[in-house]
Amino acid sequence: MAQVGANFFSVSFSRQTIFILLLVSLSLSQNVVVFQPSFLSATGPAVTAYLLGNTSGVSLNLRTVSLSNTTGSIDSPSCAEEATRWVLTAEQMGKTALRVSVRLNQTLRLCAENDTNSDCCLRSLCVLETLQVSACVGSTPQASLLIQASIHAQLFTATAGLDNKTVIPNQVYQPLGVCPCDLTFRVCDLRCCCDQDCSSDYLKLFASHCLPGPFGGQVSPAPDYQCSVQSSENAPDWFPFLCVNSPPENNPFLGFFYQGDTIASSPGPSFQSPVLSAPVPVNRYIQGSPIITKDGQYFTIPQMILGQCTDRSPAAFLKNVQVECVILLRSCPTGFPLQTKPTDLTTEVIDGRGGVVVVNVTDVEGSDLSLLISESGAVNSSSEGLVCLNVTLALDYKFYWTGNGLTGVTLTRTVGSIILNGSVALTARYSAMFLNKEFMPETNSGNPGYQVGKPVIAGIVGNNTESIQKTSFNIWKPVHDGLCSTAQMKPVLFGENSTSGCLLAVSPQNLTQCNFLRETVTNLQEALTPTTYVAKHGNPDLLTISDWVNISYVTLNSSTVVADVSSACGDIPSHQHIQVWTLTTGLIDGIPQREIRALEVSYSLSTWTLNCGGGDVYACENLEEPELFPITSTVTFIDILVNTEPPKTRFQINFTEYDCNRNDVCWPELAFPFTKYYTGEPYSQSLAKGMILVFMFITASILGTPWRQIRQAWHNL
Incomplete structure (x- = not known):
């Protein structure tokens, strides 16, 4: 049965897919547009449909329609604009599809009594109308979408959802009130007849189903043992000797309805957002202190x-x-x-x-x-x-x-x-x-070693000078559409691996000039690293060449030889590898001091070809239609591990019988409590306890059976 259901679903899905593809193909071939689906039933404030076909130059219009008095059918599509309480938006989903969204520009709450706000529903059935979305080219309608909207009002107030959590107060400081079933702040609780947030229209919905007892806001019925309840007709045999005379106010729920005096609560810790304290007047500024305005506020x-x-x-x-x-x-x-x-x-x-x-x-x-x-x-x-x-x-x-x-x-x-x-x-x-004064203080990336997150300092040799000028070592920073023409650069941060890139628009005409394309991509990549040196430390001396490291540039050879053919270019340096070798040289005030020992820039070569598969030959036939190719750069920081232990001898390398790390049987662990690796208790205590155990073992051996037989044989001699 499951297999049959699966086959049926597969067949249905395939038919639906084929139907949509046929619609798209028909629309493209005949240069027309269609809505899919062409009719919608809306029970909520928003609906979505798709306009398929050649959507270039198509405008959308929305209006309210009704049945014609003469023909009894819906009015024909029109491109005339009409003001409605609906908002029409469209989003391009490729070359042949447009997503159309219609949203109600009105709240769905019921109007309260004497409510002058027009943005509410006068009755429970808030919206009952038919909408028509027309796709027009100029003033001629090409396709239409009918939307039957039937939306009911929602049972919540205008302030619902702002803060719907009610905190039950401590009754020592604040009484709970007369409506224990009012559990949601500013929202009408169902079946809670004493809730002050419920309007008269809401109360009519559950007036006959209110919560019983005091939790529903009703007075609890008097118990049978009250003397005032019993009568001579239905009085039990123990009445009136064992009935109780008690005022109705004296009940177990007295604390819930207590409205007496309260005491002020003392402020306690809170996990809410802190309130900024008033600024403290300053006589002089220190680094990090807030700047204060003349009226005593923070700048x-x-x-x-x-x-x-x-x-x-x-x-x-x-x-x-x-x-x-x-x-x-x-x-x-x-x-x-x-x-x-x-x-x-x-x-x-x-x-x-x-x-x-x-x-x-x-x-x-x-x-x-x-x-x-x-x-x-x-x-x-x-x-x-x-x-x-x-x-x-x-x-x-x-x-x-x-x-x-x-x-x-x-x-x-x-x-x-x-x-x-x-x-x-x-x-x-x-x-x-x-x-x-007029100069900005020079910023460093550490003192002296690099600090993680600070920019890597690069340098170039100045013209006719022996000093080195500071510059930046950059990677791509895509913005907006991600194209290389609009992309910006951001500095490489020490210790942070990253990968970034941009998209280069390449047309079939460009792929016929492979040498020019390689040169263009090479110039884009080299613009990221137009430097010769990189600083070893975070505060290098511009006149000391030993504070700088030469950058090594390597061009990787292509793994496969690809000849330049039509619509394809090989050996494109599309990916840039930046590898930085770092070394931790020590600690200063507990802060690790890191330096750069080597930096290498290399390139990976790739082949760019136009994507004309799947029968889409439009990109290859149109010489002006560009295709996007990625240009990327990667930064990798490699820590150089330094072994500070003394080198192992040949005996330690080859002899593994007593090596616990390379042997399943470890004889040194037989006396593990007496070794320095045992950290369960101080070494002096473990040694003392071990000596006591050895003494007890020797005593038991001396007083045991073997020694007793030896002593008897000695006395018999």
Whole structure:
């Protein structure tokens, strides 16, 4: 039976797949588009369908339709736009598919009594309508999608989900209240008739099924032993001699309904997010202390905290900051930090020397925004073509200091205009640099040895000088679309292995010029490491050549000989290997001191060919259609192990009879408690206990049967 079911599922799946493929093939051949499926029933606030075929130049329109009074059928598709309470979005899924999503732009909560908010449901059946999505080319409809929406309202309040955990308070400090079944904060609990969050419409749903007893908010019935309950008709034989006279307030649930005086609770430890204490006035700054404004507040700038960007974080004295925050924009920003005013940024800061300095703000216009903005791909008709003016793209602070104080603060604000065509990913940049007068202090990667996470220092020989100029040793840092034309570089960090790369767009025309293609890829790879030397230590001397190591460049030969043919090029140096050999030379104040002993840069050669398999010959026939090929770089740090033990003799290497690590039988372990490897107790105690055991063994041997027979034979002589 299972086999038959499996075969049936396989046949059904194959038929469905063949049907979709036929639709796609038919659409491509006839240059038409179709919706799959063409009819949907929506019981929730969002539905999704696919538009298959040649989707280039196709626009989508959404409107509400109904049955025609004359024909009794749905109105024919139309390309006229109509305002609805639904939001239509589309996302390209390749060359021949478009994912279409329709979402209700309204909440599904029931309107409360005297509710003036229009964003709610007047009745339980909130939405009952038919929608029509039309795919149009110009003003001519090509295909349509019908959506029958039947959505009911949800039984929760507008504040549901914000904080739905109720903490039962300690009744010594705070009474529980008169409704023990109210377990969820700001949400109507079912069958809890005393819940203050339940409106009259909600109570009608379970008015006849309330929780019984005091836990449901009802007065518990009096027990049979109460004298006031019994009557002469149904009184038991022991009544009235054994009945109890007790007021109804005296019941086991008295503590739950206690509304008397309470005492104030003392503050205790909390695992919630801490509240920043008020800044302490400073007379002078030290390294790492927060910078304070004139009104006694922390001077804050956007920073990266635990991998997340924060809008306001205290700036620390002599601590440089440089972060990039990616922000998804669906509408024009209105608040800090993307919308700022010079008057808001002109702040008076305590200088740490008894006075104040004013932040001097300078505005510059952003020229090239292509590296900061990338389209997300989703089309939003409500924000299409929206222009956001004077968006803050970067905030660059410069703090000038001397001694333990500030001498000046300047801010360069970069602004620009952004055009929103759907949603946009904006990369905003923020930095804070501390400069001693006009010069920024030289940054090292250790003192003297390298520290993990610091940049590897590279160097090149200056022109007509004997000194070495510091430069960076880089790998790829892809951004936005990941193309090599827009990719940036990031420094190699000591002790951190990494792999990165970018994509190079290569057309069939480029593959006919293999020598030029090899030269292009080689130049891209060599741009990462345009250096000759690498520093041994984290603080090298620019005039001492012994503090630097020569970089070894090696080109690997191709494993297979591939001749340059049409649509294929061989010996492409597409992968760069960077191997760094490091050595730990000692400890200074408990910190390991590491240095670089050797660095090698090599390349792996590969063959690039166009992917024309599966019958897709369009990429090979169109000489201008590019294909993406990866260019990668890998950094590997190799620790050189140093053996500090004395070399083993030939006897220790060859003789294994008494070696416990290379032999199953280990005779030295027979006296293991007496050796230095036994750590169960101090050596003196184990030795003393062992001597006691030896003494007892000798005593038992002397007093035992063999010695008794020897003594008897001796006396018989």
